[in-house]
Amino acid sequence: MQSESGSLSRAADVEVSGDLVIRFDELCRANLARVFNYVRYRVLNTVVAEDVTADIFTSAFENLNSYRSERGTVSTWLFTIARRRVADYFRRSRRSVDSVPLEMALSESVHIYFEKIGAQAVDAARIVQTMKHLGDHEREVIALPVGASLSSREIRDQLGLKPGNVDVILHRSLTKLRTLLIEGGDSRG
């Protein structure tokens, strides 16, 4: 099938269980931007994020018949794959996010002005640099809602957290990021 727009229109219908058929192109259309942005916030590098995202959808396509609707939504299943692939990336490349280049941040032209932080303008590069000082779990809890637009309930399901904990961890992570920015955390180690 050829797309008029040349984008995601090449359907591949895969029967996964019983009458359930997943159209791969629809899966991509609904989730590609969310998965891409989730990965981008995790690896902090647009080029790497594109590679990892392509791997995620390849893996999803190859494993579509492993999806079981009784275990959760297709989106939840896809993000489980995404989280594993990001973990694989860090393991395989023996990298922590600290050594990942920051093309994404440095190419950003947007500057975000805050009301405080010493009355300084804080640009995207500085925030991304500072995000390196957050723990893996903290970055994950930021990437899932902000990058992937997952709801608190979906994040709870992904991370196996109790109700309310997602909000607390997210709040603490952003508070820590704020503190690091104020203290100049971007200039550390």
Add this chain to the structure above:
Amino acid sequence: MDNVSESEQTLATRFGRWIDDRLTGASSPVEYGESSLERGLAQALISWRDEPSAGLLRRVAAIPHGT
């Protein structure tokens, strides 16, 4: 999770709602007035979201064809 006071939970829940409302474009978003820095930070992070490039779209579209 350890040591979550009722006030922190309330604050965090409201902050979570504040972010949800911005992400979903809620018509009557919840107010969150405790920290302008956290609001600004969350807004900055949200603003970094980007669309997949044409190259990524092509790569993903080609997956069913093994190319």
